Amino acid sequence: MKNKKIIKSVASSLLFPLISIIVAMFVAVIFVMWAKHISFFKGVQVMFKAIWNGSFGRKDSFIETLVYVIPLLFTGLANAVAFKTGLFNIGVEGEFMISITVGAIVGIIPGIPPVIHVILVLIAGTLAGVLWAGIVGYLKAKVGSNEVVNSIMMNYIALYFSNYLIMGPFNKKGLAQTADIQPSAMLWRFLGDDYRVNIGLYIGLLMVVLIYIFFWKTTWGYEIRAVGINQYAAEYGGINIKKNIILAMAISGGIAGLGGAVYVSGIQHHAIQMVSFTGYGFDGIAVALLAKNNPIGIIFSALLFGALNTSSISLQMANIPKQIVFLIQAIILIFVAADYVYKWIAEKRKKGALLNE
Template sequence: MLTTKQSRLSALLIPILSVLLGFIFGALLMLLFGYNPIDAYQAMLMGVFNSPYFIGEAIRQATVLTFTGLGFAIAFKAGFFNIGIAGQLLVGWVAAIWVALSFPDLPRIILLTISIGAAIVAGAVWAGIAGTLRAYFGTSEVIVTIMLNYTALHLTNYIIRSVLTTGNTTDMVSENASLSVGWLTTLTQGSRINMGLFIAIIVVFLYWLFMTQTTAGFEVRAVGLNPDASTYAGMSAKRNIILSMLISGGLAGLGGAIHGLGTFGNLFTQSGLPSLGFNGIAVALLGLGNPVGIFFSSILFGVLDVGAGFMPNRAGVPDEMADIVIAAIIFFVGANYVIRLVLDKMKSNKTAEKGGE
């Protein structure tokens, strides 16, 4: 029987091996098509880490992924698959920009607070629709959130063109609604890294505190593990379903606010759903639902995403290869039971050999 320390080490090996296998799979695919994987990965990594600007951009990308990853993770802990993270991020983005453009002259602390608050509420309400339908009518949250994704996409484009502006791009928000931080921008030679990074660190801590130190967090985890036993123990499964989805959507909406007020400073029509929402799901799975793991996973994905742009020019490798690596990592994370099976088999063989001596 595994000790607690061995169990933790085994759990840590899963994401590490998933990442390594993802890179190996990508390398084999590059070799198959005649590309040099060493040059490709070197271009990807050195392109980011040799430049303060691109380090800042990778962290900026990771910041938003932290919120979407945490949003997915809490719903997953409660036993639900929230596919609607992208749509919830989008409605949060809309709400934040809408409020910021409506009250441009408010003091910065007030304007940022209400803009971000509006984004959190919008994301929570959007996810709460699926949570309520699941809790009271037993509908599939997967189907509902997928449909709400596209509803959010088309509703957002309508609001941009018909309410906020007559074109495809809104005005820039005022300086009072910007999340940019002068010294961070200077430090990273003009990147769009912003105070969302500090908000993300605080939220990671609050998420850990909620899930491990509060009764509500315990109930959310308990419902996810066994809803029938939780109900028998006096916990309200319906309440916890809705609560977990509200928090999940609120975190995704917060990511939308950071993306809108920190990265762009405006809102524009979308041709498709933001990839940050779906990549957030991958980040959560790679981080195994642990908030610190999610934070570091988001940094990895930020580096992969930004570094992919260097692969075509410096190594002659299509940047789509980076997407294949990410997809492979997700695959191996999703198939972690195979990795666990191999690890358990290796341990069993080792134990048998010791026993036979």
């Protein structure tokens, strides 16, 4: 009986996002039709073929999808932790960036034994993220200054500080980047050196599980969730709000920072001058929101966003504007935002059922 209930609730919480995704895809077909002046059925055929081949259909593209998924797992999770506490950490982007830079710098140091070096890079990146978000959390808790403003500011400070380090003291002569990190600082690419996918993927999945356990099986996680649901009730229940705000921001920043370190030691192998933001942190907001801040859900929404981002290349090769995939993402989010409609329909049906009895 209990299992049946769980299955039913899982099914109903998956059903709505699935419908949203399908509807969003079909709305996007209209834009394909307009751009290519083709019929609806032709548009469906061309678009779905391009997206499928560009994301899951071929071995290369599937692996590249996974490469996209890695950073999104971390940034999505980082955003979700903040949202769960009732905070909006728009600064995941900056935390991710500063950790790329710090990770690259630690990774350049020669002469450290292999396994230790990778771990040092990951720790350094995590700490950079904790520091970046911790400042914001501390200011929010102690002075009450708005975390959205401060984390936007920290994004820009991360951007300029990173660029100073990358173009200044740690610049590789003649290039807009740092030197490559030492082989000892690289995460293992388990499908060989031809593919960029690496064990960062498993670190990401492990983090998902850890955060899930942390939130639902520990007192600390319970306290953070309580603060997120109702601050005043939580305080009345003896929960220290300030401590939890700082803790949640630090965890959020730490995950984002670990993501940045994984990105540099697994995927990019050096830090490049950042003309603007990387976008992974901002995409993480969407990933978290689509998953309704559920850690397990983030695996699926990161996979979806990763697949869509990757398939933009094959769309371009099929002469379809690659922006279609971002339109799909936006439309999916609009549907997710509008989930009240779904509740409203459910409520109507419930009321109808009562009347019929």
